[in-house]
Amino acid sequence: MELTGVFVPMITPFDESGAVAYPALESLAHQILEAGATGLVALGTTGEPSALTPGEQHDILTVLSKVCAHHHAPLLAGAHPDAGLHAPLLAGARPGAGLHAPLPAGARPGAEFPQVTAMLSLVPPFVRPGAAGVLAHFTALAAISPVPLVIYHVPPRTGQPLDAATLRAIGTLDRVIGIKYATGTLDADVIALLADPPPNFAVLSGDDIYLSPLLALGATGGILASAHVATDRFVALATAWRTGDVSTARKLGHELTPLSTALFAEPNPTVIKAVLHAQGRIPTPAVRLPLLPASPTALQNALRYAG
Numbered sequence: 309m310e311l312t313g314v315f316v317p318m319i320t321p322f323d324e325s326g327a328v329a330y331p332a333l334e335s336l337a338h339q340i341l342e343a344g345a346t347g348l349v350a351l352g353t354t355g356e357p358s359a360l361t362p363g364e365q366h367d368i369l370t371v372l373s374k375v376c377a378h379h380h381a382p383l384l385a386g387a388h389p390d391a392g393l394h395a396p397l398l399a400g401a402r403p404g405a406g407l408h409a410p411l412p413a414g415a416r417p418g419a420e421f422p423q424v425t426a427m428l429s430l431v432p433p434f435v436r437p438g439a440a441g442v443l444a445h446f447t448a449l450a451a452i453s454p455v456p457l458v459i460y461h462v463p464p465r466t467g468q469p470l471d472a473a474t475l476r477a478i479g480t481l482d483r484v485i486g487i488k489y490a491t492g493t494l495d496a497d498v499i500a501l502l503a504d505p506p507p508n509f510a511v512l513s514g515d516d517i518y519l520s521p522l523l524a525l526g527a528t529g530g531i532l533a534s535a536h537v538a539t540d541r542f543v544a545l546a547t548a549w550r551t552g553d554v555s556t557a558r559k560l561g562h563e564l565t566p567l568s569t570a571l572f573a574e575p576n577p578t579v580i581k582a583v584l585h586a587q588g589r590i591p592t593p594a595v596r597l598p599l600l601p602a603s604p605t606a607l608q609n610a611l612r613y614a615g
Contacts, residue, residue: 313346490514520561
């Protein structure tokens with residue numbers, strides 16, 4: 309599996325009753341892939357997985373698997389220890405082993421959800437096991453995972469920084485195929501990593517506002533919540549850097565950075581949902597606690613750049 313282009317971590321739309329709006333989710337997923345996105349991410353943090361029941365998680369995977377199969381597009385499944393996905397479902401995983409599963413109870417990537425082609429796996433949060441502990445964690449997880457791994461590195465949330473040498477070591481593990489890099493800055497470690505990445509290891513921007521500079525440095529794409537909005541322009545930006553059309557890439561990068569900034573002005577995905585609702589693409593802008601809906605000011609500011 310090659311990780312290039314734009315992957316969109318899908319929101320979870322809700323209807324007026326507060327239930328998951330599955331038809332809206334399906335329609336939105338089709339729109340995004342038809343606009344040129346490479347693939348989708350199910351049950352990532354943008355999808356509010358910790359606020360979903362196991363049944364809702366299962367049905368969301370069913371819907372997104374169907375859409376991705378229709379478009380012959382890859383589907384990544386989010387795997388976060390705080391996402392309510394506690395069952396040890398990976399083949400060979402043992403209860404208490406400290407390894408988390410990407411799918412709700414009873415679901416396996418190679419059986420019920422063959423469209424799940426990789427697992428987006430968070431660096432262990434809160435405990436801060438150190439670089440050696442993180443490497444040992446992913447070594448063990450890669451050994452039992454039924455699908456390849458994409459590491460989600462977001463130290464502002466996990467509390468665990470990792471230097472370029474550790475990231476390279478993780479990238480050389482069998483079945484680790486890439487990283488969602490979201491440190492909140494363009495730091496020396498990502499520059500060093502992109503200067504000398506492991507073979508067949510993709511670096512994807514996880515901070516939407518840094519997509520363009522990371523692509524310029526050699527990243528292969530991004531996992532971008534902002535690409536729910538103006539999907540085609542984010543795809544064009546990634547394509548321009550990949551094909552060497554620097555003038556187009558710079559222009560699009562400058563245009564899209566204010567959009568991403570506005571969409572993340574309040575906790576994700578509140579502003580994105582508000583914009584999608586204003587555009588008539590989802591039935592409500594609702595989120596579930598502990599999130600609160602976006603403010604009118606944040607919505608109006610984002611709509612200025614949404615196009």
